Amino acid sequence: MAEAFKFELVSPARLVLSEEVAQVMVPGAEGDFTMLKGHSPFMTTVRPGVLEATSPAGKVIKIFVRGGFADASPAGLTILAEQAIPVEELKADVIAKEIKDAEEDVSDAKTAEGKRVAQEKLDQLKAVFAAAATSH
Structure with missing residues (x-):
């Protein structure tokens, strides 16, 4: 080790x-x-x-x-x-709220760069949601 x-x-x-x-x-x-x-x-x-x-x-x-x-x-x-x-403290509803907030950020983005950054964050949160679901 x-x-x-x-x-x-x-x-x-x-x-x-x-x-x-x-x-x-x-x-x-x-x-x-x-x-x-x-x-x-x-x-x-x-x-x-x-x-x-x-x-x-x-x-x-x-x-x-x-x-x-x-x-x-x-x-x-x-x-x-x-x-x-x-x-182990992650709750599906907390991550779902984070995802909802990120989806709103994507739709509210004013520039292509802002939209790209918001979409990247949304994709990462969806991956975390999937990882948390399989770790419980």
């Missing part, structure tokens, strides 16, 4: 997770990435999706994140998420 490093996941409401982990799989804006100890420094945006943090003992913690920023360094990983909810 990989060496442990410090991982913190913070939402506006609270510190969601702060512990030593072996790896974290993150839904990055440019694609999913896996963080291990000693990773080269970089910053990226986070898209809606399910983040998976694996403890040194192999326990996997799955957390739905909706947007935010990831700051990776050789010392650890910090994610500032717009929203973070453990997958």
